[in-house]
Amino acid sequence: MNWPILILTGIVFGLGAVLLVRFGNPGNYGFCAACHLRDIAGALGLHNANTLQYARPEVLGWVLGAFSLASLQGQFRARGGSNPVVRFILGMAMMIGALVFLGCPLRAILRLSAGDLNGLTGIAGFLSGISIGIIFLKRGFNLGRAKLHTSGGAKFFGYLPALAALQLIISVAFNAPYLNFSAKGPGSMHAPVWLSLAAGLVAGGLAWKTRMCLSGGFRDFLLVRDTYMLSVYAILFVSALAANLHLGFFKLGFDKQPLAHTMHLWNFLGLFLTGIAATLAGGCPLRQLVLAGEGNTDAAFCVLGMLVGAGIAHQLNIAASPNGVLFNGQIAVLAGLIVTTAIGFIYREQITPIGKGA
Amino acid sequence: MDGKWRRISHNRQQIIVMSTRIITFPSVAHAFRAEALLKQHRINVRLVAIPRSLSASCEGLAAEVDQADIETALSVLESHQVLMLYKGITVS
Numbered sequence: 548m549n550w551p552i553l554i555l556t557g558i559v560f561g562l563g564a565v566l567l568v569r570f571g572n573p574g575n576y577g578f579c580a581a582c583h584l585r586d587i588a589g590a591l592g593l594h595n596a597n598t599l600q601y602a603r604p605e606v607l608g609w610v611l612g613a614f615s616l617a618s619l620q621g622q623f624r625a626r627g628g629s630n631p632v633v634r635f636i637l638g639m640a641m642m643i644g645a646l647v648f649l650g651c652p653l654r655a656i657l658r659l660s661a662g663d664l665n666g667l668t669g670i671a672g673f674l675s676g677i678s679i680g681i682i683f684l685k686r687g688f689n690l691g692r693a694k695l696h697t698s699g700g701a702k703f704f705g706y707l708p709a710l711a712a713l714q715l716i717i718s719v720a721f722n723a724p725y726l727n728f729s730a731k732g733p734g735s736m737h738a739p740v741w742l743s744l745a746a747g748l749v750a751g752g753l754a755w756k757t758r759m760c761l762s763g764g765f766r767d768f769l770l771v772r773d774t775y776m777l778s779v780y781a782i783l784f785v786s787a788l789a790a791n792l793h794l795g796f797f798k799l800g801f802d803k804q805p806l807a808h809t810m811h812l813w814n815f816l817g818l819f820l821t822g823i824a825a826t827l828a829g830g831c832p833l834r835q836l837v838l839a840g841e842g843n844t845d846a847a848f849c850v851l852g853m854l855v856g857a858g859i860a861h862q863l864n865i866a867a868s869p870n871g872v873l874f875n876g877q878i879a880v881l882a883g884l885i886v887t888t889a890i891g892f893i894y895r896e897q898i899t900p901i902g903k904g905a
Numbered sequence: 906m907d908g909k910w911r912r913i914s915h916n917r918q919q920i921i922v923m924s925t926r927i928i929t930f931p932s933v934a935h936a937f938r939a940e941a942l943l944k945q946h947r948i949n950v951r952l953v954a955i956p957r958s959l960s961a962s963c964e965g966l967a968a969e970v971d972q973a974d975i976e977t978a979l980s981v982l983e984s985h986q987v988l989m990l991y992k993g994i995t996v997s
Contacts, residue, residue, distance in 0.1 A: 689935035758957055773954040
Protein backbone atom coordinates (compact mmCIF):
# COMPACT_ATOMS: atom_id res chain seq x y z
CA MET A 548 0.00 0.00 0.00
CA ASN A 549 1.11 3.50 -0.78
CA TRP A 550 0.37 4.94 2.65
CA PRO A 551 1.45 8.57 2.05
CA ILE A 552 -0.99 8.89 -0.89
CA LEU A 553 -3.78 7.10 1.02
CA ILE A 554 -3.35 9.34 4.05
CA LEU A 555 -3.17 12.48 1.91
CA THR A 556 -6.33 11.46 0.05
CA GLY A 557 -8.22 10.80 3.28
CA ILE A 558 -7.16 14.17 4.68
CA VAL A 559 -7.96 16.13 1.51
CA PHE A 560 -11.47 14.63 1.41
CA GLY A 561 -12.15 14.72 5.16
CA LEU A 562 -10.58 18.02 6.13
CA GLY A 563 -11.39 19.57 2.74
CA ALA A 564 -15.10 18.76 3.08
CA VAL A 565 -15.35 20.39 6.52
CA LEU A 566 -13.38 23.45 5.40
CA LEU A 567 -15.72 23.88 2.43
CA VAL A 568 -18.60 24.01 4.93
CA ARG A 569 -16.64 26.50 7.00
CA PHE A 570 -16.24 28.70 3.91
CA GLY A 571 -19.87 28.66 2.87
CA ASN A 572 -21.24 25.26 1.78
CA PRO A 573 -24.35 24.02 3.65
CA GLY A 574 -23.86 21.70 6.67
CA ASN A 575 -22.10 18.39 5.98
CA TYR A 576 -22.18 19.33 2.31
CA GLY A 577 -18.50 19.85 1.54
CA PHE A 578 -18.31 16.96 -0.88
CA CYS A 579 -21.23 14.86 -2.07
CA ALA A 580 -21.47 13.11 -5.41
CA ALA A 581 -25.25 12.87 -5.29
CA CYS A 582 -26.30 16.23 -3.83
CA HIS A 583 -23.74 18.19 -5.83
CA LEU A 584 -24.80 16.48 -9.07
CA ARG A 585 -28.41 17.23 -8.10
CA ASP A 586 -27.49 20.91 -7.73
CA ILE A 587 -25.76 20.75 -11.12
CA ALA A 588 -28.92 19.17 -12.60
CA GLY A 589 -30.81 22.13 -11.14
CA ALA A 590 -28.34 24.65 -12.58
CA LEU A 591 -28.89 23.04 -15.99
CA GLY A 592 -32.67 23.23 -15.64
CA LEU A 593 -33.25 19.49 -15.27
CA HIS A 594 -35.42 20.24 -12.23
CA ASN A 595 -37.21 23.29 -10.92
CA ALA A 596 -36.40 23.10 -7.20
CA ASN A 597 -35.23 26.70 -7.10
CA THR A 598 -33.36 26.31 -3.82
CA LEU A 599 -31.17 23.54 -5.21
CA GLN A 600 -29.54 25.04 -8.28
CA TYR A 601 -25.82 25.67 -8.45
CA ALA A 602 -23.17 24.12 -10.72
CA ARG A 603 -20.98 22.93 -7.83
CA PRO A 604 -17.33 23.22 -8.83
CA GLU A 605 -16.31 20.50 -6.35
CA VAL A 606 -17.58 17.49 -8.32
CA LEU A 607 -16.79 19.20 -11.63
CA GLY A 608 -13.28 19.48 -10.20
CA TRP A 609 -13.27 15.73 -9.46
CA VAL A 610 -13.93 14.98 -13.13
CA LEU A 611 -11.35 17.47 -14.34
CA GLY A 612 -8.78 16.50 -11.68
CA ALA A 613 -9.10 12.82 -12.59
CA PHE A 614 -8.85 13.69 -16.29
CA SER A 615 -5.78 15.87 -15.77
CA LEU A 616 -3.79 13.44 -13.65
CA ALA A 617 -4.74 10.46 -15.82
CA SER A 618 -3.64 12.39 -18.92
CA LEU A 619 -0.40 13.58 -17.32
CA GLN A 620 0.45 10.02 -16.38
CA GLY A 621 -0.43 8.71 -19.83
CA GLN A 622 -3.34 6.68 -18.50
CA PHE A 623 -6.27 8.48 -20.05
CA ARG A 624 -8.02 5.90 -22.22
CA ALA A 625 -11.30 6.40 -24.00
CA ARG A 626 -13.06 3.10 -23.53
CA GLY A 627 -16.53 1.64 -23.03
CA GLY A 628 -19.22 -0.46 -24.60
CA SER A 629 -20.17 -2.45 -21.51
CA ASN A 630 -23.93 -2.07 -21.56
CA PRO A 631 -24.18 1.72 -21.33
CA VAL A 632 -27.99 1.71 -21.20
CA VAL A 633 -28.02 -0.57 -18.15
CA ARG A 634 -25.41 1.66 -16.54
CA PHE A 635 -27.62 4.69 -17.23
CA ILE A 636 -30.50 2.98 -15.41
CA LEU A 637 -28.22 1.96 -12.54
CA GLY A 638 -27.08 5.59 -12.33
CA MET A 639 -30.70 6.72 -12.00
CA ALA A 640 -31.32 4.13 -9.29
CA MET A 641 -28.17 5.16 -7.42
CA MET A 642 -29.26 8.80 -7.47
CA ILE A 643 -32.86 8.15 -6.44
CA GLY A 644 -31.67 6.06 -3.48
CA ALA A 645 -29.13 8.70 -2.49
CA LEU A 646 -31.67 11.55 -2.69
CA VAL A 647 -34.11 9.63 -0.49
CA PHE A 648 -31.33 9.28 2.09
CA LEU A 649 -30.11 12.82 1.31
CA GLY A 650 -26.54 12.10 0.36
CA CYS A 651 -24.21 9.74 -1.43
CA PRO A 652 -22.26 7.18 0.63
CA LEU A 653 -19.42 9.69 0.98
CA ARG A 654 -21.81 12.22 2.52
CA ALA A 655 -23.13 9.47 4.82
CA ILE A 656 -19.61 9.23 6.26
CA LEU A 657 -19.23 13.01 6.40
CA ARG A 658 -22.61 13.30 8.14
CA LEU A 659 -21.55 10.72 10.69
CA SER A 660 -18.27 12.57 11.26
CA ALA A 661 -20.34 15.60 12.33
CA GLY A 662 -22.36 13.48 14.76
CA ASP A 663 -25.39 12.87 12.51
CA LEU A 664 -26.31 9.33 13.52
CA ASN A 665 -28.66 8.97 10.54
CA GLY A 666 -25.41 8.49 8.63
CA LEU A 667 -25.03 5.17 10.46
CA THR A 668 -28.46 4.03 9.32
CA GLY A 669 -27.55 4.96 5.76
CA ILE A 670 -24.20 3.19 5.88
CA ALA A 671 -25.89 0.08 7.29
CA GLY A 672 -28.29 0.18 4.33
CA PHE A 673 -25.43 0.73 1.89
CA LEU A 674 -23.49 -2.22 3.32
CA SER A 675 -26.58 -4.44 3.13
CA GLY A 676 -27.15 -3.37 -0.47
CA ILE A 677 -23.56 -4.25 -1.35
CA SER A 678 -24.03 -7.68 0.28
CA ILE A 679 -27.00 -8.29 -2.02
CA GLY A 680 -25.00 -7.00 -5.00
CA ILE A 681 -22.22 -9.45 -4.16
CA ILE A 682 -24.68 -12.36 -4.32
CA PHE A 683 -25.42 -11.31 -7.91
CA LEU A 684 -21.71 -11.02 -8.69
CA LYS A 685 -21.08 -14.52 -7.35
CA ARG A 686 -23.99 -15.88 -9.36
CA GLY A 687 -22.36 -14.63 -12.56
CA PHE A 688 -23.59 -11.04 -12.97
CA ASN A 689 -21.55 -9.37 -15.69
CA LEU A 690 -22.28 -6.34 -17.86
CA GLY A 691 -19.60 -7.32 -20.36
CA ARG A 692 -16.14 -6.06 -20.97
CA ALA A 693 -15.33 -2.49 -21.97
CA LYS A 694 -13.17 -2.02 -25.05
CA LEU A 695 -10.81 0.76 -26.02
CA HIS A 696 -12.54 3.19 -28.37
CA THR A 697 -10.65 3.37 -31.63
CA SER A 698 -12.91 5.35 -33.96
CA GLY A 699 -12.72 9.15 -33.86
CA GLY A 700 -16.28 9.83 -32.69
CA ALA A 701 -16.24 7.26 -29.91
CA LYS A 702 -12.80 8.41 -28.82
CA PHE A 703 -14.06 11.98 -28.65
CA PHE A 704 -16.88 10.88 -26.34
CA GLY A 705 -14.18 9.84 -23.87
CA TYR A 706 -13.17 13.51 -23.59
CA LEU A 707 -16.72 14.84 -23.28
CA PRO A 708 -17.11 14.60 -19.47
CA ALA A 709 -13.89 16.58 -18.94
CA LEU A 710 -14.90 19.13 -21.59
CA ALA A 711 -18.39 19.47 -20.11
CA ALA A 712 -16.92 19.89 -16.61
CA LEU A 713 -14.52 22.57 -17.88
CA GLN A 714 -17.29 24.41 -19.68
CA LEU A 715 -19.50 24.35 -16.57
CA ILE A 716 -16.66 25.52 -14.32
CA ILE A 717 -16.01 28.52 -16.59
CA SER A 718 -19.74 29.23 -16.76
CA VAL A 719 -20.23 29.15 -12.99
CA ALA A 720 -17.10 31.24 -12.39
CA PHE A 721 -18.49 33.96 -14.67
CA ASN A 722 -22.12 33.67 -13.48
CA ALA A 723 -23.23 32.62 -16.95
CA PRO A 724 -26.84 33.73 -17.61
CA TYR A 725 -27.81 30.37 -19.12
CA LEU A 726 -27.26 28.58 -15.78
CA ASN A 727 -29.70 28.68 -12.89
CA PHE A 728 -28.39 30.07 -9.61
CA SER A 729 -30.45 29.68 -6.44
CA ALA A 730 -31.12 32.96 -4.69
CA LYS A 731 -32.05 31.24 -1.42
CA GLY A 732 -31.76 27.84 0.27
CA PRO A 733 -28.89 25.34 0.15
CA GLY A 734 -28.19 26.12 -3.52
CA SER A 735 -27.35 29.71 -2.61
CA MET A 736 -24.84 28.60 0.01
CA HIS A 737 -21.41 27.86 -1.31
CA ALA A 738 -17.74 28.42 -0.72
CA PRO A 739 -15.94 30.78 -3.14
CA VAL A 740 -15.75 29.23 -6.60
CA TRP A 741 -11.96 29.14 -6.72
CA LEU A 742 -11.79 27.34 -3.35
CA SER A 743 -14.43 24.78 -4.32
CA LEU A 744 -12.65 24.21 -7.61
CA ALA A 745 -9.19 23.86 -6.05
CA ALA A 746 -10.51 21.37 -3.48
CA GLY A 747 -12.33 19.44 -6.20
CA LEU A 748 -9.34 19.29 -8.53
CA VAL A 749 -6.96 18.01 -5.86
CA ALA A 750 -9.53 15.55 -4.48
CA GLY A 751 -10.35 14.30 -7.99
CA GLY A 752 -6.72 13.72 -8.87
CA LEU A 753 -6.14 11.82 -5.62
CA ALA A 754 -9.38 9.84 -5.97
CA TRP A 755 -8.20 8.80 -9.41
CA LYS A 756 -4.75 7.87 -8.12
CA THR A 757 -6.03 5.79 -5.19
CA ARG A 758 -9.13 4.52 -7.07
CA MET A 759 -11.07 5.09 -3.88
CA CYS A 760 -14.62 3.79 -3.96
CA LEU A 761 -16.79 3.00 -0.97
CA SER A 762 -18.89 0.30 -2.63
CA GLY A 763 -15.71 -1.24 -4.07
CA GLY A 764 -14.07 -0.97 -0.65
CA PHE A 765 -16.87 -2.80 1.15
CA ARG A 766 -17.13 -5.29 -1.74
CA ASP A 767 -13.43 -6.16 -1.63
CA PHE A 768 -13.55 -6.43 2.15
CA LEU A 769 -16.59 -8.72 2.12
CA LEU A 770 -15.22 -10.85 -0.72
CA VAL A 771 -11.53 -11.20 0.11
CA ARG A 772 -10.93 -9.14 3.29
CA ASP A 773 -9.01 -6.50 1.32
CA THR A 774 -8.88 -3.25 3.33
CA TYR A 775 -7.03 -1.01 0.83
CA MET A 776 -9.94 1.20 -0.17
CA LEU A 777 -11.64 1.18 3.22
CA SER A 778 -8.48 2.57 4.79
CA VAL A 779 -8.88 5.80 2.75
CA TYR A 780 -12.40 6.22 4.16
CA ALA A 781 -11.21 5.52 7.70
CA ILE A 782 -8.63 8.31 7.41
CA LEU A 783 -11.25 10.54 5.78
CA PHE A 784 -13.66 9.93 8.67
CA VAL A 785 -11.06 10.65 11.34
CA SER A 786 -9.87 13.87 9.65
CA ALA A 787 -13.42 15.11 9.15
CA LEU A 788 -14.31 14.21 12.76
CA ALA A 789 -11.28 16.08 14.09
CA ALA A 790 -12.09 19.13 11.94
CA ASN A 791 -15.78 19.09 12.93
CA LEU A 792 -14.87 18.89 16.62
CA HIS A 793 -12.31 21.66 16.27
CA LEU A 794 -14.64 24.01 14.38
CA GLY A 795 -17.63 23.28 16.61
CA PHE A 796 -19.73 21.62 13.87
CA PHE A 797 -20.03 18.34 15.79
CA LYS A 798 -23.51 17.67 17.18
CA LEU A 799 -24.34 14.10 18.22
CA GLY A 800 -27.84 12.77 17.58
CA PHE A 801 -30.51 11.92 15.03
CA ASP A 802 -32.66 15.06 15.21
CA LYS A 803 -32.23 18.46 13.62
CA GLN A 804 -29.14 17.59 11.64
CA PRO A 805 -28.32 19.70 8.57
CA LEU A 806 -30.07 18.52 5.36
CA ALA A 807 -31.17 15.24 6.91
CA HIS A 808 -34.37 13.50 7.98
CA THR A 809 -35.02 10.86 10.62
CA MET A 810 -37.22 8.35 8.78
CA HIS A 811 -34.89 5.48 9.61
CA LEU A 812 -36.47 2.88 7.32
CA TRP A 813 -36.11 5.17 4.30
CA ASN A 814 -32.61 6.29 5.26
CA PHE A 815 -31.72 2.60 5.30
CA LEU A 816 -33.59 1.66 2.12
CA GLY A 817 -32.34 4.70 0.22
CA LEU A 818 -28.69 3.78 0.50
CA PHE A 819 -29.64 0.09 0.31
CA LEU A 820 -30.81 0.79 -3.24
CA THR A 821 -27.69 2.84 -3.94
CA GLY A 822 -25.54 -0.03 -2.59
CA ILE A 823 -27.03 -2.66 -4.88
CA ALA A 824 -26.91 -0.37 -7.93
CA ALA A 825 -23.32 0.74 -7.20
CA THR A 826 -22.12 -2.85 -6.80
CA LEU A 827 -23.73 -3.86 -10.09
CA ALA A 828 -22.32 -0.75 -11.83
CA GLY A 829 -18.87 -1.48 -10.37
CA GLY A 830 -18.48 1.71 -8.37
CA CYS A 831 -20.13 4.25 -6.09
CA PRO A 832 -21.25 7.68 -7.41
CA LEU A 833 -17.86 9.26 -6.67
CA ARG A 834 -16.02 6.53 -8.54
CA GLN A 835 -18.33 6.86 -11.55
CA LEU A 836 -17.46 10.56 -11.81
CA VAL A 837 -13.74 9.85 -11.56
CA LEU A 838 -13.95 7.04 -14.14
CA ALA A 839 -15.92 9.32 -16.46
CA GLY A 840 -13.06 11.83 -16.17
CA GLU A 841 -10.44 9.27 -17.15
CA GLY A 842 -12.26 8.32 -20.36
CA ASN A 843 -14.64 5.55 -19.31
CA THR A 844 -17.74 6.23 -21.42
CA ASP A 845 -19.77 3.60 -19.53
CA ALA A 846 -19.22 5.58 -16.33
CA ALA A 847 -20.17 8.71 -18.28
CA PHE A 848 -23.53 7.07 -19.09
CA CYS A 849 -23.91 6.22 -15.41
CA VAL A 850 -23.27 9.89 -14.52
CA LEU A 851 -25.84 10.98 -17.13
CA GLY A 852 -28.25 8.54 -15.49
CA MET A 853 -27.51 10.16 -12.13
CA LEU A 854 -28.20 13.65 -13.55
CA VAL A 855 -31.49 12.53 -15.10
CA GLY A 856 -32.35 10.62 -11.91
CA ALA A 857 -31.82 13.84 -9.93
CA GLY A 858 -34.08 15.74 -12.33
CA ILE A 859 -36.84 13.15 -12.03
CA ALA A 860 -36.40 12.89 -8.26
CA HIS A 861 -37.12 16.57 -7.78
CA GLN A 862 -39.77 16.99 -10.46
CA LEU A 863 -41.80 14.05 -9.11
CA ASN A 864 -41.29 14.77 -5.40
CA ILE A 865 -39.26 11.61 -4.94
CA ALA A 866 -36.29 13.27 -3.24
CA ALA A 867 -36.51 13.59 0.52
CA SER A 868 -36.45 16.88 2.38
CA PRO A 869 -35.59 17.59 6.02
CA ASN A 870 -39.30 16.86 6.65
CA GLY A 871 -38.91 13.29 5.46
CA VAL A 872 -39.71 11.07 2.49
CA LEU A 873 -43.05 11.52 0.75
CA PHE A 874 -45.13 8.66 -0.66
CA ASN A 875 -43.65 9.19 -4.14
CA GLY A 876 -40.16 8.73 -2.76
CA GLN A 877 -41.13 5.51 -1.02
CA ILE A 878 -42.70 4.11 -4.19
CA ALA A 879 -39.67 5.17 -6.25
CA VAL A 880 -37.25 3.37 -3.91
CA LEU A 881 -39.33 0.19 -4.10
CA ALA A 882 -39.56 0.48 -7.89
CA GLY A 883 -35.81 1.10 -8.02
CA LEU A 884 -35.21 -2.03 -5.96
CA ILE A 885 -37.37 -4.09 -8.32
CA VAL A 886 -35.61 -2.74 -11.43
CA THR A 887 -32.12 -3.11 -9.95
CA THR A 888 -32.62 -6.66 -8.72
CA ALA A 889 -34.19 -7.55 -12.08
CA ILE A 890 -31.00 -6.27 -13.76
CA GLY A 891 -29.02 -8.40 -11.30
CA PHE A 892 -30.96 -11.50 -12.33
CA ILE A 893 -31.04 -10.82 -16.07
CA TYR A 894 -27.41 -9.94 -16.81
CA ARG A 895 -25.95 -13.23 -15.81
CA GLU A 896 -23.43 -15.32 -17.70
CA GLN A 897 -24.12 -19.02 -17.95
CA ILE A 898 -21.31 -20.62 -16.00
CA THR A 899 -21.21 -24.40 -15.74
CA PRO A 900 -21.51 -25.48 -12.12
CA ILE A 901 -18.33 -27.17 -10.91
CA GLY A 902 -20.04 -30.42 -9.97
CA LYS A 903 -21.38 -30.89 -13.50
CA GLY A 904 -18.49 -29.33 -15.40
CA ALA A 905 -15.66 -31.13 -13.62
CA MET B 906 3.39 -6.86 -1.25
CA ASP B 907 5.18 -7.90 1.94
CA GLY B 908 5.37 -11.62 2.37
CA LYS B 909 5.14 -12.32 -1.32
CA TRP B 910 8.77 -11.66 -1.94
CA ARG B 911 11.49 -14.20 -1.42
CA ARG B 912 15.14 -13.38 -1.34
CA ILE B 913 17.46 -15.99 -2.79
CA SER B 914 21.22 -15.90 -2.83
CA HIS B 915 22.83 -16.52 -6.18
CA ASN B 916 26.53 -15.98 -6.96
CA ARG B 917 26.80 -13.62 -4.01
CA GLN B 918 24.14 -11.41 -5.62
CA GLN B 919 20.82 -10.83 -3.97
CA ILE B 920 18.09 -11.39 -6.50
CA ILE B 921 14.51 -10.68 -5.58
CA VAL B 922 12.12 -13.23 -6.99
CA MET B 923 8.36 -12.89 -7.02
CA SER B 924 7.02 -16.09 -5.66
CA THR B 925 3.44 -15.78 -6.84
CA ARG B 926 1.64 -15.26 -10.12
CA ILE B 927 -1.68 -13.55 -10.79
CA ILE B 928 -4.55 -14.74 -12.95
CA THR B 929 -7.38 -12.32 -13.71
CA PHE B 930 -10.92 -13.04 -14.89
CA PRO B 931 -13.69 -11.20 -16.71
CA SER B 932 -16.05 -11.49 -13.74
CA VAL B 933 -16.25 -12.26 -10.05
CA ALA B 934 -18.13 -15.48 -10.78
CA HIS B 935 -15.27 -16.82 -12.90
CA ALA B 936 -12.83 -16.02 -10.11
CA PHE B 937 -14.90 -17.96 -7.58
CA ARG B 938 -15.27 -20.86 -10.00
CA ALA B 939 -11.48 -20.86 -10.52
CA GLU B 940 -10.89 -20.85 -6.78
CA ALA B 941 -13.17 -23.84 -6.26
CA LEU B 942 -11.63 -25.77 -9.16
CA LEU B 943 -8.06 -25.15 -8.02
CA LYS B 944 -8.88 -26.14 -4.46
CA GLN B 945 -10.44 -29.32 -5.82
CA HIS B 946 -7.12 -30.03 -7.50
CA ARG B 947 -5.25 -29.24 -4.30
CA ILE B 948 -3.53 -26.18 -5.69
CA ASN B 949 -2.89 -23.34 -3.24
CA VAL B 950 -4.92 -20.36 -4.35
CA ARG B 951 -5.91 -17.06 -2.80
CA LEU B 952 -8.46 -14.66 -4.22
CA VAL B 953 -7.33 -11.04 -4.04
CA ALA B 954 -8.66 -7.68 -5.18
CA ILE B 955 -7.46 -7.14 -8.73
CA PRO B 956 -4.00 -5.49 -8.56
CA ARG B 957 -4.38 -1.81 -9.40
CA SER B 958 -1.61 -1.92 -11.98
CA LEU B 959 -3.54 -4.47 -14.05
CA SER B 960 -6.97 -3.00 -14.41
CA ALA B 961 -8.08 0.50 -15.20
CA SER B 962 -11.39 -0.10 -13.47
CA CYS B 963 -11.53 -1.71 -10.07
CA GLU B 964 -14.10 -4.35 -10.91
CA GLY B 965 -13.29 -7.95 -10.28
CA LEU B 966 -11.09 -10.32 -8.41
CA ALA B 967 -7.84 -12.06 -9.24
CA ALA B 968 -6.38 -15.39 -8.17
CA GLU B 969 -2.92 -15.58 -6.69
CA VAL B 970 -1.12 -18.87 -7.28
CA ASP B 971 2.37 -20.05 -6.29
CA GLN B 972 4.96 -19.71 -9.02
CA ALA B 973 5.54 -23.47 -8.99
CA ASP B 974 1.86 -24.27 -9.55
CA ILE B 975 1.07 -21.83 -12.32
CA GLU B 976 1.29 -24.22 -15.29
CA THR B 977 -0.86 -26.86 -13.59
CA ALA B 978 -3.33 -24.20 -12.48
CA LEU B 979 -3.69 -22.76 -15.99
CA SER B 980 -4.22 -26.18 -17.54
CA VAL B 981 -6.88 -27.06 -14.95
CA LEU B 982 -8.71 -23.79 -15.55
CA GLU B 983 -8.42 -24.01 -19.34
CA SER B 984 -9.73 -27.57 -19.37
CA HIS B 985 -12.79 -26.38 -17.44
CA GLN B 986 -13.41 -23.40 -19.74
CA VAL B 987 -12.78 -20.77 -17.09
CA LEU B 988 -12.35 -17.48 -18.92
CA MET B 989 -9.11 -15.72 -18.02
CA LEU B 990 -7.65 -12.36 -18.99
CA TYR B 991 -4.09 -12.31 -17.62
CA LYS B 992 -2.79 -15.84 -17.39
CA GLY B 993 -0.15 -15.89 -14.71
CA ILE B 994 1.31 -12.41 -14.79
CA THR B 995 3.87 -11.32 -12.20
CA VAL B 996 2.94 -8.08 -10.51
CA SER B 997 5.41 -5.74 -8.91
